[in-house]
Amino acid sequence: MLFVVNAVYFAVAILFILGLKxxxxxxxxxxxxxxxxxxxxxxxxxxxxxxxxxxxxxxxxAPGKTINLILTVVAxxxxxxxxxxxxxxxxxxxxxxxxxxxxxxxxxxxxLIAAVEFARVAQPGGHAEALSPVVATLAVLGALIxxxxxxxxxxxxxxxxxxxxxxxxxxxxxxxxxxxxxVAVALGVAIVLLSTSPALPVLLVVFFLxxxxxxxxxxxxxxxxxxxxxxxxxxxxxxxxxxxxGYVLGNPALVIAGIVVGASGTLLTQLMAKAMNRPIxxxxxxxxxxxxxxGTAIEGSMKEVGPMDAAAMMRYAQKVIIVPGYGMAVxxxxxxxxxxxxxxxxAGVEVKFAIHPVAxxxxxxxxxxxxxxxxxYDMIFDLEEINDEFPTADVALVIGANDVVNPxxxxxxxxxxxxxxxxxxxxxxTCIVIKxxxxxxxxxxxxxxxxxxxxxxxxGSAQQAVGDVIAQMKTLV
Numbered sequence: 500m501l502f503v504v505n506a507v508y509f510a511v512a513i514l515f516i517l518g519l520k521x522x523x524x525x526x527x528x529x530x531x532x533x534x535x536x537x538x539x540x541x542x543x544x545x546x547x548x549x550x551x552x553x554x555x556x557x558x559x560x561a562p563g564k565t566i567n568l569i570l571t572v573v574a575x576x577x578x579x580x581x582x583x584x585x586x587x588x589x590x591x592x593x594x595x596x597x598x599x600x601x602x603x604x605x606x607x608x609x610x611l612i613a614a615v616e617f618a619r620v621a622q623p624g625g626h627a628e629a630l631s632p633v634v635a636t637l638a639v640l641g642a643l644i645x646x647x648x649x650x651x652x653x654x655x656x657x658x659x660x661x662x663x664x665x666x667x668x669x670x671x672x673x674x675x676x677x678x679x680x681x682v683a684v685a686l687g688v689a690i691v692l693l694s695t696s697p698a699l700p701v702l703l704v705v706f707f708l709x710x711x712x713x714x715x716x717x718x719x720x721x722x723x724x725x726x727x728x729x730x731x732x733x734x735x736x737x738x739x740x741x742x743x744x745g746y747v748l749g750n751p752a753l754v755i756a757g758i759v760v761g762a763s764g765t766l767l768t769q770l771m772a773k774a775m776n777r778p779i780x781x782x783x784x785x786x787x788x789x790x791x792x793x794g795t796a797i798e799g800s801m802k803e804v805g806p807m808d809a810a811a812m813m814r815y816a817q818k819v820i821i822v823p824g825y826g827m828a829v830x831x832x833x834x835x836x837x838x839x840x841x842x843x844x845x846a847g848v849e850v851k852f853a854i855h856p857v858a859x860x861x862x863x864x865x866x867x868x869x870x871x872x873x874x875x876y877d878m879i880f881d882l883e884e885i886n887d888e889f890p891t892a893d894v895a896l897v898i899g900a901n902d903v904v905n906p907x908x909x910x911x912x913x914x915x916x917x918x919x920x921x922x923x924x925x926x927x928x929t930c931i932v933i934k935x936x937x938x939x940x941x942x943x944x945x946x947x948x949x950x951x952x953x954x955x956x957x958x959g960s961a962q963q964a965v966g967d968v969i970a971q972m973k974t975l976v
Contacts, residue, residue, distance in 0.1 A: 826899015
């Protein structure tokens with residue numbers, strides 16, 4: 500039976516890897532999700548056929564294990580039901596929050612595995628011999644990383660949901676971070692060395708509380724500009740923790756899934772940090788907070804434009820490049836934007852979409868929204884593919900984006916985002932920015948693009964503003 504279980508786990512690993520590969524392209528992403536989903540179902544079902552350690556039948560069906568079987572099935576039913584319901588009711592604009600919560604649950608589950616294993620050792624007559632130094636070390640590492648991922652993801656959720664509106668920073672924040680991390684590691688070492696000591700329960704409680712607090716204080720100072728990178732980093736943490744705890748349980752499926760998630764999350768985090776031209780250490784230790792401001796005052800004033808003038812500029816243009824941002828997401832305007840695109844194309848205007856790697860609140864946020872609205876993949880271009888075309892565009896339509904089109908990233912060395920690659924919307928002949936108000940964006944950095952001579956501001960909710968433009972455009976010959 501063990502051979503059959505391991506053979507299925509091997510097939511599951513292949514499905515996970517193929518699924519992840521397919522998810523790298525919008526064209527095959529749906530197929531990849533299905534493959535990975537089938538792999539997860541197989542991994543769950545085959546675990547019920549795992550042999551018990553003592554040779555007394557199957558793990559969940561051995562004598563005295565009936566209660567475990569019932570609890571496991573109930574837990575799967577509750578978790579699966581809640582996930583199915585959330586998948587139906589959660590709006591696309593709230594998807595980053597759901598990703599943060601699910602990621603946190605994975606990290607928390609990994610930490611609980613370690614807690615249960617050490618709790619069994621701490622009981623009189625426990626199986627201390629089952630936790631070798633290597634296993635105990637991996638259990639502690641998984642517990643530490645998983646706890647940080649859990650509490651950090653909860654803070655990320657609170658920020659994305661608007662529950663936590665301001666950053667929270669301790670005096671000497673970085674020093675506190677390092678000291679707490681070192682103390683947590685020291686406690687972890689003590690747990691490994693004293694795994695059979697009567698003091699183990701106390702050490703475990705202090706260790707987990709400290710690890711959870713560390714996740715809170717690491718994430719609390721980080722502002723909206725860095726949030727996509729943070730979500731990706733926490734996802735990598737969760738994968739790593741799951742991989743460690745998979746080794747502790749001797750479960751190949753968990754090891755493989757954790758390693759795949761950890762490796763892909765790490766690579767994605769590095770790519771996103773590169774896209775912002777910010778080392779990951781800067782994101783953690785010198786984050787761009789909501790109170791951040793560009794160092795040099797911006798001259799000029801914002802010029803307002805009405806729906807009719809905006810419609811005329813785009814209707815009689817030859818090329819329009821649309822830059823979507825979180826403003827489009829929060830207004831649910833992606834369908835209206837696609838309607839506008841079709842009206843422009845019918846008038847003979849060339850339309851393309853420009854996506855910055857960190858646009859929105861999570862990796863790929865804008866791509867998902869545009870795909871939901873039906874925008875063809877061949878109309879969507881990344882920064883490297885589209886930037887050279889802005890000077891040849893008659894109009895750049897910016898919808899709710901902020902830092903990803905801010906020219907100070909090229910010109911102002913005192914700005915927190917200096918050096919970050921941006922979309923060159925300011926180089927278009929005319930730039931129209933749809934924005935709800937005159938305030939700074941989510942990062943708190945004033946945008947020089949809004950004050951440029953060739954920029955006009957169309958104020959209002961993205962959905963209403965684009966709808967007004969479409970209505971006016973249809974009146975033009």
